[in-house]
Amino acid sequence: MKSRRSSCTDSGSESSELDSKSPEKYETATRRRMAANARERKRMQGLNTAFDCLRKVVPQWGQDKKLSKYETLQMALSYIMALNRILTDARRHTAPHRQWLDLQFDSVQPENYACLMSYDPPAGQDYIHSSFSYQLNGHQVHA
DNA sequence: TAGGCCATCTGGTCCT
DNA sequence: AGGACCAGATGGCCTA
Numbered sequence: 001m002k003s004r005r006s007s008c009t010d011s012g013s014e015s016s017e018l019d020s021k022s023p024e025k026y027e028t029a030t031r032r033r034m035a036a037n038a039r040e041r042k043r044m045q046g047l048n049t050a051f052d053c054l055r056k057v058v059p060q061w062g063q064d065k066k067l068s069k070y071e072t073l074q075m076a077l078s079y080i081m082a083l084n085r086i087l088t089d090a091r092r093h094t095a096p097h098r099q100w101l102d103l104q105f106d107s108v109q110p111e112n113y114a115c116l117m118s119y120d121p122p123a124g125q126d127y128i129h130s131s132f133s134y135q136l137n138g139h140q141v142h143a
Numbered sequence: 144t145a146g147g148c149c150a151t152c153t154g155g156t157c158c159t
Numbered sequence: 160a161g162g163a164c165c166a167g168a169t170g171g172c173c174t175a
Contacts, residue, residue: 036152068149
């Protein structure tokens with residue numbers, strides 16, 4: 001884990017204002033701030049996990065250096081556009097060209113998006129894509 | 144050493 | 160009231 005800012009602590013900046021108030025209020029505010037910081041840390045970690053999943057799915061220039069968050073989003077956008085184009089073009093082709101389409105998807109393997117498949121939505125929430133499924137190179141894919 | 148990227152803290156806003 | 164989300168600020172690490 002990275003070191004924290006030296007000038008800031010989990011106690012929060014509201015301490016100075018609350019110093020003059022009752023110790024109970026100060027304690028409560030401190031506890032709330034620490035809890036909020038912990039939640040924010042956890043939230044950002046979740047976001048980073050999602051970015052890691054996206055990096056596994058998106059094409060990379062090289063394996064030596066991982067894409068930054070910005071680059072990952074840009075690459076994902078380009079990748080989706082490219083796949084969309086492939087599908088659009090495929091619709092214009094008839095059966096004799098089916099092999100061509102299979103070739104386009106040759107590099108798309110289930111293990112590449114395993115992290116997305118295992119995603120559990122929060123309880124009580126339904127997602128449209130949760131019942132989505134399709135056939136890809138003989139693989140039945142459920143998402 | 145400057146610049147890019149990132150983690151963390153923080154306060155504000157919105158939602159449940 | 161409390162949690163989720165967001166954006167700004169700040170400081171650390173790394174690389175050219």
